[in-house]
Amino acid sequence: SAVISQKPSRDICQRGTSLTIQCQVDSQVTMMFWYRQQPGQSLTLIATANQGSEATYESGFVIDKFPISRPNLTFSTLTVSNMSPEDSSIYLCSAERAIEQFFGPGTRLTVL
Amino acid sequence: EDKVVQSPLSLVVHEGDTVTLNCSYEVTNFRSLLWYKQEKKAPTFLFMLTSSGIEKKSGRLSSILDKKELFSILNITATQTGDSAIYLCAVVDGGATNKLIFGTGTLLAVQP
Numbered sequence: 001s002a003v004i005s006q007k008p009s010r011d012i013c014q015r016g017t018s019l020t021i022q023c024q025v026d027s028q029v030t031m032m033f034w035y036r037q038q039p040g041q042s043l044t045l046i047a048t049a050n051q052g053s054e055a056t057y058e059s060g061f062v063i064d065k066f067p068i069s070r071p072n073l074t075f076s077t078l079t080v081s082n083m084s085p086e087d088s089s090i091y092l093c094s095a096e097r098a099i100e101q102f103f104g105p106g107t108r109l110t111v112l
Numbered sequence: 113e114d115k116v117v118q119s120p121l122s123l124v125v126h127e128g129d130t131v132t133l134n135c136s137y138e139v140t141n142f143r144s145l146l147w148y149k150q151e152k153k154a155p156t157f158l159f160m161l162t163s164s165g166i167e168k169k170s171g172r173l174s175s176i177l178d179k180k181e182l183f184s185i186l187n188i189t190a191t192q193t194g195d196s197a198i199y200l201c202a203v204v205d206g207g208a209t210n211k212l213i214f215g216t217g218t219l220l221a222v223q224p
Contacts, residue, residue, distance in 0.1 A: 048209040106153035
């Protein structure tokens with residue numbers, strides 16, 4: 001399995017501000033993914049973070065709101081921009097290795 | 113539109129009971145089906161199923177896939193309070209990115 005760390009683990013933010021979440025994998029992986037889990041709901045894929053190219057966003061998610069970086073094969077960031085209370089959620093990073101996907105511990109974001 | 117549906121949405125049982133969780137899917141580019149257990153934030157991997165009719169087992173948990181009828185079940189025998197969690201089913205979309213399409217989850221509560 002892969003060991004994935006995320007920071008911050010949680011944050012409380014004011015509306016209109018932005019937060020960048022970092023995801024670090026213990027070894028090189030090809031694919032990294034960012035998911036959102038809103039209260040009481042299942043996981044929804046935001047985007048696939050591709051190394052060396054722009055992220056691929058799912059329907060309903062746009063780069064201006066959720067810019068993603070993938071500077072190398074072990075690291076990615078997700079920024080939640082111009083936050084509103086509706087962005088309060090758990091944000092999870094995952095990585096694929098040998099067709100299995102492993103998840104980071106998640107970032108619990110509360111927007112006031 | 114691709115979708116993954118789990119049932120029941122929630123379930124309350126007593127210790128020692130056996131439970132069966134269901135997952136049905138309609139995914140155009142099916143590659144594999146994964147089961148996860150989510151207790152706090154990060155889902156933890158349980159099983160990956162790619163072939164029909166082959167049961168995967170891990171202790172009191174087992175799972176099987178039916179690719180003809182497009183469903184999977186997760187069985188937990190002799191349940192314990194530590195089995196209380198959300199159980200997530202996800203299908204790997206074997207397109208360009210191997211993204212996961214998650215079901216709604218089943219909330220299992222095991223009472224002493």
